[in-house]
Amino acid sequence: MKFYFFLFIFNLIIIQPLFACDLTVRYEHFSPDQKSKKLQWYGMDVDLAKTLLDKTGCRYRFVDIPWGRAITLLKKGEIDMMLGVSKVSNRSQFSHFIGPYRQETIVLATLAAEAFFIEEIDELKKLDKPIAIQRGAFYGDEFETLLASDPYSDIHFVNIPSYDVKLYLLRNKRISGFFEEKSNVIFQAKHNPDFKDIVVNPFIIHSNPVYFAFSKSTVNDALIDKLRKSFYALKSEKMFETILKKYQ
Template identity: 25%
Template sequence: MSKRSGYLRGACVGLALLGASGAALAECSRSFVINQADWLPYMYRDAEGRRAGLDYELVKGILDQAGCDYEFVDYPSKRALVKLQEGTIDLLAGASVTPEREAYSRFTVPYRQERIVLLVRREDRDRLPTQELGTLIEDFNLVLGAIAGGYYGQAFDGLDRDVLMERDRLVMLNSNRQLLNLLTIGRIDAVVGDGVSLHVSAASLDLVDQVSVHGRFLNQDPVHLMLSKRTTSEQDLEMINQAIHEYTASEDYRALINRYQFEMVVEAIPSEEIENSYRVLGQ
């Protein structure tokens, strides 16, 4: 088994055993168009080009339980938000609730948790104190990197991103792997993102020994499915919420999350704080 497949094996477990107990009492209003971003280990394409990932399997399982038809398309995260607002995409996974998004989206109940961290070069972890993000940027002249279109908590949201980009202090790209390459060659100083995704992306590039999680994490929130108000109904939302409640109460869901998180604890980027966060994600 390759290193990459070893890190990702928990994310590729199928959810076909959900059963018929949660069958929807009504029909979905449409066949949903779902975006799959390049987001290891939640959504990605494997070596053979097949769709894979934890959220990919979770979304399929939830919508199968709700009795909905669906298809997947591929857009970068920022572009997918625009298409959801336009109504050419119906559903996004791994979404945090924000007032701006609530204007054009319906949010389901949570289906898992995420923790947003700051990843730095290994040699910089002890050099950079645990300070507020804005103070850290100014005091140490940091250049940050993040995936465009993501939500990373209030500390990041409160930054004047336009000014930082004009000053070449913020780089926004489409994938963690692009950002990690820039981090390790010294073009940026820190990457903001989901802790699990950053770890698996680093592992896929054989960069785990070169990076470390900074002591100050930025945000911890439940994540939701995000439905377009333009193309979906309140009944769709209720049906999917019912399916999420039933699935997340099942042993299949707990087994999948715990098995996946256990792998992250065993082989995680060294940091006691982030390792502890992995232990509670499935609880």
Template identity: 30%
Template sequence: MTRHAALFLVVSILTSLSLPASAQNAACSKKLTIAFFDWQPYHYRDENGTPTGLDIELLRETFGAAGCAFELKVMPWKRTLLAIKFGTIDGSLGASRMVEREQYAWFTRPYRRETMVMFMRLKDLEKKNVMSIADVVSGKNRIGILLGSWYGDEFAALYKADPKLRKYILQTPEYEVLFTWLVKDRVDVVFNDLFNGIHILKKMNALDRVGVHPALLNDDYIHFILSKLTVPRTTVEAIDKAIEDFQSTEDYTTILHKYVPPEQLTYMPLQ
């Protein structure tokens, strides 16, 4: 070996030792642009304009462990999907896996579950002793739902089979209005996402008056979604491994408990 070759080898070794793990394994070769929109408590901007929320915390933990630097960009959801499709951004969070999206996007390992549940006043939960979605729907309960939302196949089938059910449905485009109706006895049941509902009830100081029915409306996996045009498969694999490792730690559960009380998580399997 020549003196020049030996010197080059030493410099190369020292350079590789000084690089972060992410650069050494080349899992993420660039900073990723990740889009989000305001959807509390998953991803939103606080009073200082800083991105925060459950999904943002999980993003930081898992992408950080995978060695993937990222920057966050506010963008409406429909525009986000188009941007991922055409590669003008790298990805987003809070995505459900769909066949049409798989044509242009990678989906990571699920990092949480999205659970649609039925919120009821505690006194009614104790009194009515209803144990199924059909019981709630057929019991002439006034049901508050968000305009345009999906609440699972079972409710959709019950709604289609019984035209009379429509007169018991009250709809609004505002989540907070649903729970105001429930607390003020304008509806008997509110259909909503578990974490979002708990978040709103916390702000209303109404968790001591409202509970969650044990029957699930819908239960789905939630993923990070990444553009196939700009993100290599090796990056997705590194993020998948980071998610898997993080979900087995106490820190993962601690983050979940910041947003939903431990007793409510019995309605949402973590794995």
């Protein structure tokens, strides 16, 4: 009997924590309307993340944090998970990646009344007003090269921490537009009054696959293995594909 008692205690103390899943997930809202009356988050990446975490049996809470700060917190282990993350080498040092789960297409969102066309990325620095970008976000090698070669990049591109500020600056004609995932702009324009009269510029800034990123400081290999198995099971069931179609 003592053997089984100690085996039970061992299971509680050692084994179960390996698979404990209680995660803090970073997400940035587009407007106050993006939380329902029950304070439940929704949106494309949120729906995809919920599906993965529910399948794995995880508990989770979403926190609204600007992108640049969230990357730092993920590295420190002060948040556990981020959504829609590009898999670049420096992030692999502190992140587990699961995916990819969708293709990200970054475009320029502008006011319909002030829409314009560009044919080359270099034209962005020739606009009358700056472009709003997110600190710490990856917009592709071509844009990184543009920033590095532009001595006036701080004037042509401004780091804005939140969508509320971006929308305010755009509507008051202080910026030419802001970078955003194409499907987000299209979906918000249909369902969010704050995005009324905001359109997608046809020029594609960057496109690449994106992943769920988990902090190596707080999410152990055993849990990553469970999450990865859930991911491939959901993928084979075409669950992610079904969710993505809702936002197209």
